[in-house]
Amino acid sequence: MSTTSEENYIKAIFKLSHELKTEATTSSIAEHMATKASSVTDMVQKLADKHLVNYIKYQGVTLTPKGEKAAIKMVRKHRLWELFLYQKLGFKWNEIHEIAEELEHIKSDVLIERLDKFLNYPQKDPHGDPIPDRKGHFPENKSFKLSQLSKGVKGIVVGVNDKSSVFLAYLDKVGIQLGTELEIIDCNEFDNSLDIKVNDSKLIHLSYQAIQNILMIEK
Amino acid sequence: MSTTSEENYIKAIFKLSHELKTEATTSSIAEHMATKASSVTDMVQKLADKHLVNYIKYQGVTLTPKGEKAAIKMVRKHRLWELFLYQKLGFKWNEIHEIAEELEHIKSDVLIERLDKFLNYPQKDPHGDPIPDRKGHFPENKSFKLSQLSKGVKGIVVGVNDKSSVFLAYLDKVGIQLGTELEIIDCNEFDNSLDIKVNDSKLIHLSYQAIQNILMIEK
DNA sequence: TAATATAATTAGGCGCGCCTAAAATTTTTA
DNA sequence: TAAAAATTTTAGGCGCGCCTAATTATATTA
Ligand SMILES: [Mn+2]
Ligand SMILES: [Mn+2]
Ligand SMILES: [Mn+2]
Ligand SMILES: [Mn+2]
Numbered sequence: 001m002s003t004t005s006e007e008n009y010i011k012a013i014f015k016l017s018h019e020l021k022t023e024a025t026t027s028s029i030a031e032h033m034a035t036k037a038s039s040v041t042d043m044v045q046k047l048a049d050k051h052l053v054n055y056i057k058y059q060g061v062t063l064t065p066k067g068e069k070a071a072i073k074m075v076r077k078h079r080l081w082e083l084f085l086y087q088k089l090g091f092k093w094n095e096i097h098e099i100a101e102e103l104e105h106i107k108s109d110v111l112i113e114r115l116d117k118f119l120n121y122p123q124k125d126p127h128g129d130p131i132p133d134r135k136g137h138f139p140e141n142k143s144f145k146l147s148q149l150s151k152g153v154k155g156i157v158v159g160v161n162d163k164s165s166v167f168l169a170y171l172d173k174v175g176i177q178l179g180t181e182l183e184i185i186d187c188n189e190f191d192n193s194l195d196i197k198v199n200d201s202k203l204i205h206l207s208y209q210a211i212q213n214i215l216m217i218e219k
Numbered sequence: 220m221s222t223t224s225e226e227n228y229i230k231a232i233f234k235l236s237h238e239l240k241t242e243a244t245t246s247s248i249a250e251h252m253a254t255k256a257s258s259v260t261d262m263v264q265k266l267a268d269k270h271l272v273n274y275i276k277y278q279g280v281t282l283t284p285k286g287e288k289a290a291i292k293m294v295r296k297h298r299l300w301e302l303f304l305y306q307k308l309g310f311k312w313n314e315i316h317e318i319a320e321e322l323e324h325i326k327s328d329v330l331i332e333r334l335d336k337f338l339n340y341p342q343k344d345p346h347g348d349p350i351p352d353r354k355g356h357f358p359e360n361k362s363f364k365l366s367q368l369s370k371g372v373k374g375i376v377v378g379v380n381d382k383s384s385v386f387l388a389y390l391d392k393v394g395i396q397l398g399t400e401l402e403i404i405d406c407n408e409f410d411n412s413l414d415i416k417v418n419d420s421k422l423i424h425l426s427y428q429a430i431q432n433i434l435m436i437e438k
Numbered sequence: 439t440a441a442t443a444t445a446a447t448t449a450g451g452c453g454c455g456c457c458t459a460a461a462a463t464t465t466t467t468a
Numbered sequence: 469t470a471a472a473a474a475t476t477t478t479a480g481g482c483g484c485g486c487c488t489a490a491t492t493a494t495a496t497t498a
Contacts, residue, residue: 005485026446039486041447046484058446058493088307089333099327106321114308224455245476258456260477265454277463277476 002050004105007074008033009043010052013063014071025060072136078104079125080115086126087119093126093177094168127168128159128178128215146182146206146214147192154183159215167213174204181219221269223324226293227252228262229271232282233290244279291355297323298344299334305345306338312345312396313387346387347378347397347434365401365425365433366411373402378434386432393423400438 002010012032016024026044030037048055052067063071081103085096113134116122122131123139130141143158157180160168171177175198185203186195192208206214221229231251235243245263249256267274271286282290300322304315332353335341341350342358349360362377376399379387390396394417404422405414411427425433 003484027444035485036487037446038448038488042485045447085330085333089330089337091333095329099325099330102325102327103322106318108318108321110314111304111308111318114310118308222454246474254455255457256476257458257478261455264477 001107002052002070005043006047006050006052007070007105009040009047010063010067010071011074011078013053013061014068014075017062018068018071023060024062029061069136072132072138074104076132076134076136077106077112079129079131080112080119080122082125082127083119083122083131084115092168092172094165094172096126097163097165124159124178126178127163128157143215143217146194146211146216147208149184149216149218151184151187154181154219155216156181156219157214158217160213161215162213167210170210171214174198174206175202176214182214182216220326221271221289224262225266225269225271226289226324228259228266229282229286229290230293230297232272232280233287233294236281237287237290242279243281248280288355291351291357293323295351295353295355296325296331298348298350299331299338299341301344301346302338302341302350303334311387311391313384313391315345316382316384345397346382347376362434362436365413365430365435366427368403368435368437370403370406373400373438374435375400375438376433377436379432380434381432386429389429390433393417393425394421395433401433401435 009029012029013024016022016028016032022028026037026040029040029044033040044053044055044061047053047067048061051064052070053061053063055061078100081100082096085091085099086093091099116134121133125131128143130138132138141159145161146155146157149155157176157178159178160171176182181199183197183200184194185197187193188195192211194206194211196204196206198204228248231248232243235241235247235251241247245256245259248263249259252259263272263274263280266272266286267280270283271289272280272282274280297319300319301315304310304318305312310318335353340352344350347362349357351357360378364380365374365376368374376395376397378397379390381387395401400418402416402419403413404416406412407414411430413425413430415423415425417423
């Protein structure tokens with residue numbers, strides 16, 4: 001069996017190497033988990049002993065197939081719990097991550113399958129992220145950053161990169177949620193910000209920082 | 220804040236002193252928690268430092284008002300999660316305790332209030348046990364043991380004392396659940412067992428051990 | 439390529455929750 | 469009421485997950 005701490009490390013390594021497509025180095029893991037490099041080394045050695053990661057001293061770390069399977073299961077649990085909190089208990093999309101961070105560690109396998117069924121085998125979490133199925137397969141998720149759309153184009157918001165509470169609350173404030181239609185009115189070259197029409201009505205202004213973190217499909 | 224371990228100890232002390240109305244001694248706590256007496260002493264000292272229990276060396280332990288409030292909150296959380304698992308996810312009444320034992324430690328206060336609302340502010344858990352409200356008040360729960368009913372009397376099952384999976388599965392097997400009507404057909408004095416008619420049809424035989432653990436109200 | 443800067447690991451230590459064994463205290467029994 | 473038994477506490481130790489400081493290895497730069 002694995003501890004809560006082990007599970008959080010496995011998730012972090014998965015996120016770094018598979019989602020952000022960066023190297024999972026000792027320091028990047030430490031930064032991601034707000035811990036110290038020496039703590040990461042300790043844990044990575046432990047995970048290597050358990051054959052969850054491939055680890056060569058000074059050479060960074062990758063997940064083994066066993067570790068990847070464990071990571072995907074954690075992602076599945078996290079996102080199902082987030083959807084439960086959002087859809088059934090009425091939490092806002094910026095209130096769910098922290099609680100799911102705890103709920104994802106509940107051990108029962110049958111629990112997660114029952115939850116999946118209760119939620120009608122959903123494919124997306126409240127942030128637009130794909131929920132892997134029981135076998136670990138991710139539903140196809142084609143989207144691009146709002147920053148990549150050009151003037152005049154209309155698109156639908158299908159996800160976010162930054163899931164921080166402040167960013168999500170900001171999107172709420174300016175009237176953006178999943179499914180919102182955005183039209184690029186103008187692109188301000190000097191700071192790469194955009195003027196945008198929201199749902200064919202309100203006009204807003206979004207910084208480059210913001211538009212890099214909003215995921216779209218074309219309409 | 221309190222750890223999972225502290226919470227489990229507080230719950231055990233509450234159960235021993237308030238529900239079973241026994242003394243919460245070092246050894247009774249140790250037995251209840253399947254741990255060693257020396258571990259209990261360690262924890263009880265820690266809980267005393269936090270003003271959650273009154274503790275005098277060699278004299279056993281009682282909850283302070285603060286400790287009792289914390290205990291009741293744990294009971295509330297445990298029973299709400301049990302009901303969720305039973306009612307919403309379709310678990311059987313003998314499958315829920317272990318999972319709730321983990322879920323009860325999820326930290327968010329607003330979560331538990333949302334869950335309460337989602338479940339329609341229930342008063343009883345799937346074992347017939349009372350669920351304290353947000354303020355810590357328990358709904359009145361009058362019932363008596365099946366072993367206290369006399370021949371010819373009819374009653375309704377409203378709870379169980381033993382929540383072990385084996386006992387609950389046994390009750391399922393003989394057709395007893397909450398709300399089942401039982402009629403005392405005969406009392407066998409030599410071993411205090413009962414012959415019982417279930418829901419006006421099937422005749423079964425229950426040992427003294429069993430009938431001490433079934434809670435009834437008269438019909 | 440040698441010196442320097444950066445990154446990673448190791449050494450050693452800490453609190454937590456648990457254990458065993460020994461000592462202290464209380465309760466029971468003779 | 470004194471000895472024996474049972475209970476409880478203390479002493480000391482262990483694994484976990486974390487830390488700081490020191491050391492070692494790798495990457496960068498002159
Ligand atoms: Mn987590
Ligand atoms: Mn999410
Ligand atoms: Mn518990
Ligand atoms: Mn219960």
